[in-house]
Amino acid sequence: MPKSATNLRPPAELRFADELTALKANDDLPKPPGWQLSPRAVRQFILGSDGKALPFKKGKKTLETVISQKYFGDNALIDRCIVTLAGNRGLLLIGEPGTAKSMLSELLTAAISGSSTNTIQGTAGTTEDQIKHSWNYALLIAEGPSPKALVPSPLYSALKDGKLVRFEEITRCPPEIQDALVSVLSDKVMTIPELGDEGTVLAQKGFNLIATANTRDRGVNEMSSALKRRFNFETVKPITDKVLEQQLVMAQTQELLTEAAVDTTIPPDVVELLVTTFQDLRQGKTSSGTMIESPSTVMSTAEAVAVGVSAGLDATYLGDGEVTSEHLVRNLVGTVLKDNPEDAAKLRHYFEVVVKGRSQTDGLWKDYYKARKWLR
Numbered sequence: 001m002p003k004s005a006t007n008l009r010p011p012a013e014l015r016f017a018d019e020l021t022a023l024k025a026n027d028d029l030p031k032p033p034g035w036q037l038s039p040r041a042v043r044q045f046i047l048g049s050d051g052k053a054l055p056f057k058k059g060k061k062t063l064e065t066v067i068s069q070k071y072f073g074d075n076a077l078i079d080r081c082i083v084t085l086a087g088n089r090g091l092l093l094i095g096e097p098g099t100a101k102s103m104l105s106e107l108l109t110a111a112i113s114g115s116s117t118n119t120i121q122g123t124a125g126t127t128e129d130q131i132k133h134s135w136n137y138a139l140l141i142a143e144g145p146s147p148k149a150l151v152p153s154p155l156y157s158a159l160k161d162g163k164l165v166r167f168e169e170i171t172r173c174p175p176e177i178q179d180a181l182v183s184v185l186s187d188k189v190m191t192i193p194e195l196g197d198e199g200t201v202l203a204q205k206g207f208n209l210i211a212t213a214n215t216r217d218r219g220v221n222e223m224s225s226a227l228k229r230r231f232n233f234e235t236v237k238p239i240t241d242k243v244l245e246q247q248l249v250m251a252q253t254q255e256l257l258t259e260a261a262v263d264t265t266i267p268p269d270v271v272e273l274l275v276t277t278f279q280d281l282r283q284g285k286t287s288s289g290t291m292i293e294s295p296s297t298v299m300s301t302a303e304a305v306a307v308g309v310s311a312g313l314d315a316t317y318l319g320d321g322e323v324t325s326e327h328l329v330r331n332l333v334g335t336v337l338k339d340n341p342e343d344a345a346k347l348r349h350y351f352e353v354v355v356k357g358r359s360q361t362d363g364l365w366k367d368y369y370k371a372r373k374w375l376r
Contacts, residue, residue, distance in 0.1 A: 034206015098300025162204030253308035
């Protein structure tokens with residue numbers, strides 16, 4: 001897949017191509033069969049090299065690159081995920097929406113298999129054909145069942161090539177569709193009866209599956225006990241460390257604004273204001289112990305980044321280029337107020353109780369409180 005300046009969001013293996021090349025060049029540790037990096041190198045790809053630059057060759061040049069930290073949270077979770085994928089059980093990442101489950105799935109597949117685009121997107125309309133295989137019906141009618149007429153699915157390709165496959169939002173699929181995975185994960189084989197002897201696809205070493213599921217969707221289509229036994233469950237939790245979340249929101253917001261060709265920097269105190277608001281509303285109480293009602297919408301780190309990016313674009317295209325607390329309020333509304341009218345009252349209550357109180361002693365919070373007019 002060629003990298004293009006017009007790509008809105010290149011996959012991880014392209015965005016971090018130099019880092020992966022450097023890790024390969026310096027990786028002399030044992031690798032599980034079918035893996036392109038050792039487990040330690042996969043861990044370093046996700047958690048970073050602590051500022052240490054790794055040398056690698058690009059053409060005739062010798063370059064260096066620092067491995068950036070891409071996941072901020074529970075490091076032990078990363079270790080357990082890597083160990084699970086090195087074994088025979090699938091990995092299921094569960095958690096609230098916006099807790100970086102999909103990002104972690106993408107990073108793991110990019111580091112282990114070299115490609116993160118081998119993905120099944122789970123929806124209410126996902127069919128078993130989309131999970132296993134389908135047919136080129138023109139060829140099927142003209143020539144009958146044959147490997148040439150087969151249209152491989154991501155799961156089929158992963159089995160055949162010994163790669164990881166991602167299954168996003170698995171609980172959005174009906175249970176009978178989910179259970180198409182049971183035999184594949186148990187026996188590591190896919191059988192296509194129409195092809196006779198040619199229709200048995202045995203999993204090559206390196207094959208495994210990473211699925212994601214939102215805890216808010218677990219009641220949509222509960223997984224069967226048989227399928228649950230084929231997975232190790234890992235819960236990806238929201239970031240509770242305020243300083244860590246500020247660093248992450250700042251870094252990702254600036255990265256996305258740069259990709260959008262916007263030369264705007266969000267001041268650190270505005271990012272702190274944004275993260276404090278999200279943590280207060282997410283936890284249902286402030287750091288001083290004041291109890292507030294949490295909105296029904298998800299106040300995740302990913303949503304905070306979205307508000308930061310929108311505020312930056314707002315300031316650039318509709319303002320003077322300086323991001324202020326007013327830009328946060330203007331764009332906070334679209335995050336909090338989605339499908340529950342009661343959330344508007346909860347947000348206004350937060351401003352009248354918490355923000356108003358803080359505005360008595362802090363100028364930034366005073367401007368934030370003045371901007372509450374945009375909540376109407």
